[in-house]
Amino acid sequence: MxxxxxxxxxxxxxxxxxxTPTTAKLPPALPSDEINALRERVAEQLTRRARASEAAGEPPWTPERRRQEAQSLLAGVLQDEATAAITAGRAPRDPHADRTLTARVLDALFGMGGLQPxxxxxxxxxxxxxxxxxxxxxxxxxxxxxxxxxxxxxxxxxxxxxxxxxxxxxxxxxxxxxxxxxxxxxxxxxxxxxxxxxxxxxxxxxxRHRHPTATLRDLLRLGTIDPGLEAFLTAAVRARRNIVVSGGMAAGKTTVLRALASAIAPSERLVTVEDAIELGLDADPRAHPDVVALQAREANIEGEGQITTADLVRSALRMSADRVIVGEVRGSEVISMCLAMSQGNDGSMATVHASSSAQVFLKLAAYAVQAAERLPLDATGLLVASAVHLVVHLESTPDGRRVVASIREVVGADGAQVISNELFRPGGDKRGRPHVPPSEDLLTALTAAGFDPQWLHSPERWWPR
CATH class of the missing domain: 3.30.450.90 (Beta-Lactamase)
Structure with missing residues (x-):
């Protein structure tokens, strides 16, 4: 290294x-040795003070208390250094330098060091x-x-x-x-x-996730959806349609999945499955009081103990979940996910990387081939068609804004091919607008969940043209 x-x-x-180089100046880097020396000094004193507090029978320190104590110790250390400098005839650091140094040392102790700013x-x-x-x-x-x-x-x-x-x-x-x-x-x-x-x-x-508690109304304010799509997607979630959110890298799939989940009733029990926890639905007990967040685990140094997302999806089926939400499908877990969606866990959701809404079915089929079940393509097509109701696809507009560009309704399968209708198709600005009317079954379910069918016949109420 x-x-x-x-x-x-x-x-x-x-x-x-x-x-193009900009004229903005970056702040001067502080000496790393100075930061590390102060970090080690404060950490040692902090440990001694925490142990003394515990020995005195005081309650364990909260993270906030620990940070406050560290800040107090660091202020004392810097004051001692300033006094020593003046005694030796040297100029002490100016207050701004002390504040910057304090922030960097606290970042090293409790944050992400140089990444924290x-x-x-x-x-x-x-x-x-x-x-x-x-x-x-x-x-x-x-x-x-x-x-x-x-x-x-x-x-x-x-x-x-x-x-x-x-x-x-x-x-x-x-x-x-x-x-x-x-x-x-x-x-x-x-x-x-x-x-x-x-x-x-x-x-x-x-x-980064700039919208950790996103709702569909938040997506409307951000310009990701328009009022018609907000009404459509809200009804789709409440009607317990199984939804796959697709898009390219950094397209905003997790944010949209989180926003869709915001339309789920608080009374429902959710189990989320992720490779690394990102959704954070369990962090909002008011919106989702009954959530179990499962995270895959890598094998230990002996090569044992691995738990894959496919294992966790199968476990979720035994946890009395009303809905199973898979953060990202990218392998053999697709079989378990489709089984969850088609065996009583209606309203489940997942995301997948794909360059178009139509490509989603090819990606799911390719992942299914990797599964231990080794399903033939015809069986895979039938499984996906029986599990997925809607695909919501995201793209970026010419000005860089992420938007819902396409929504497909799955209507069946013809052998290995999944048959779908594109209900919303992207225009020249990439924003999805009504294209083909929903099937009678879907429209009936959406209407029962509060969707006004007049949205589909009032183009002036959708995206601004």
Missing amino acids: NASQPTNPRRSTWVQGKT LLDDPTIENINVNGCDVVHVRYADGRRARVAPVAASDGELVEMVRAVAARAGVEERRFDRGAPQLSVQLPDGSRLFAIMAVTARPSVSIR
């Missing part, structure tokens, strides 16, 4: 594939680190920029990821040459993926 020093912290912005920026959507000093971000409005280094060396970057892994998620996750890949959920709900040993330099990718 190369311990590369930060080389070029200059910021640049990419526009339509071109790189990026995580604190609500306008940043994705963070990609290709070595400690090659850091790129993507903003919510589509802009891309290269920003300052997040660590002093690649070795420090790896240690930072290990520290995060040690305190994130529901189980310990290794990150070393024997386990060079790591996928965890961060405290703010973001998803971190890190890889080392099989790359020239360690790499970290963080996908």
